[in-house]
Amino acid sequence: MTNLTPSVHPLLATAQALFPRLSARSDEIEGARRLPPDLAVELAREGFFRMMIPESLGGLELHPALSFQIIEALAKADGATGWCVMIGASTALTSAWLPEPAAQAVYGAPDAITGGMAAPFGRAERVEGGYRVTGRWSWVSGAQHCQWLAGGAVVTEGGKPRMVAEGIPETRLCFFPAQSVVLHDTWFASGLCGTGSLDMEVKDLFVPETYAFSLLGPRRVNAPLYGFPFGLLGMGIPAVALGIARRAIDEFIALAHQKTLVLERRQLAARPAAQEAVAVAEATVRSARAFVLEALNALYAESTRGPVSLHSRADLRLAMTHATRGAARAVDGLYEAAGGSAVFRSSPLQRCFRDVHVATQHAYVAPPTLELTGGLLLGLDVPAPTL
Structure with a gap:
């Protein structure tokens, strides 16, 4: 066989x-x-x-x-x-949302790279044929190698926000050619230092209507992948965190067999605290990863049948937050169990420690997410526009 x-x-x-x-x-x-x-x-x-x-x-x-x-x-x-x-x-x-001509212009080249910040920190004044956009956005990772950048903006008319409902302004995600954007070198961070997560700024930049859209609006491509955009925009955060945590586990295992505890006359691997730390980290990472993949697979399958439910979208958001924060806890335990050698720049564990704790600070996986998903699990009527 x-x-x-x-x-x-x-x-x-x-x-x-x-x-x-x-x-x-x-x-x-x-x-x-x-x-x-x-x-x-x-x-x-x-x-x-x-x-x-x-x-x-x-x-x-x-x-x-x-x-x-x-x-x-x-x-x-x-x-x-x-x-x-x-x-x-x-x-x-x-x-999948950009009108066809704009989508071809932005993504038609096989080597196209885009980035930006979806949060509506900008202002898009409605004018004939499009918008005049002004704003400054932080955390624009990888901006230096992008050909196009996108920024979220509140739509205004006559300087006043256009409202789609009481207390809810209309927003657009606006695409700009990279050469039209000013990048501010603000990225001096504790971890994920190589992401180039700068600030970007535009002032009174005309954006044609076809280069501005809402993820809450109808999508041009009706395929299962695009049935839950807000979940997909954030699902890479736990992927990064879990990748970092897996690296930390591998590095700790290698260190545990290399490092000799002089006073104890044994390898670090023989210390019960090290054994417990790696076991807890392994279980934490694998179980958190399984939850995310389960939620992703379930949501995608549901999207093939029609609109996805609020419950399924909340399930993915919970899995994403749980996995990111669980990955950080796993790295913390290994960093502590490694002892003093982990603090040096030569140790990959210190890099894992710094990097994973920057990932946890993203708003998509911040503690308020647990309040949102917990409220839904409790049957409360919780506003959930970003799910």
């Missing part, structure tokens, strides 16, 4: 094969505070930024569980690289 081994998707295999080269360049990436240009070009050429682009635009339109694993594999090698791919790939999800 022949044993059949499930095939690995070529892009996942490429991500896994990149591990030694990305890991070897981690110090270079961190020191540059951005992805090196040649690496960004290589990642684009391999197709990592096209994972969520519709097939009709020449994209891969991958199952979200596969995209999750690809981002996770890259983040295991280097957290900043995984993060930049996550941002570029998830931003490209918007190609």
Whole structure:
């Protein structure tokens, strides 16, 4: 009887094969505070930024569980690289909403990379044919290697917000050519230093109507992948965190067999506290990962049948938050069990510690998410526009 081994998707295999080269360049990436240009070009050429682009635009339109694993594999090698791919790939999800001419202009090139910030920190004054957009957005990861950038904005007329309902202003996500955007070098962070998460700014920039849209509006591409956009925009965050945590587990195991505790006359691996730490980390990471993949698979399957339910969308958000914060707890336990050697720059564990604790600060996986999903689980009538 022949044993059949499930095939690995070529892009996942490429991500896994990149591990030694990305890991070897981690110090270079961190020191540059951005992805090196040649690496960004290589990642684009391999197709990592096209994972969520519709097939009709020449994209891969991958199952979200596969995209999750690809981002996770890259983040295991280097957290900043995984993060930049996550941002570029998830931003490209918007190609399913952009009108066809704009989608072709932004995403038609096979090496296209986009980024931005969806939060409506800008102002889009309605004018003939489009909008005049002014704003400044922070946390714009990978902006230096993007050809187009997007910023969320509140729509105004005569300087006053247009309201779609009581207390709710109309918003648009507006795409700008990168050369029209001013980048401010503000990214001096404790972790994920190589993501180049700068501020971007535009002033009174005209954006044609076809380059501005709402993710709450109808999508142009009616495929299952685009049935739950807010979940997909954030699902890469736990993928990065879990990739970092997996790297921490591997590094701790290697350290535990190399490090001798002089006073105890034994290896770190023989210490019960080390054994407990790695066991807890392994269980935490694998169970959290399983929850995210379960929620992604369930939501995608539901999307093939029709609109996805609020309950399913909340389930994914809960899984994302739980996984990101669980990954940080796993890394914390390993960092502590490693002892003093983990504080030095030469230790990969300190990088994992710093990087994962920047990932936890993203609003998509912040503690208020637990209040939102907990309220829904309790049957409360909780406003949930971002689910």
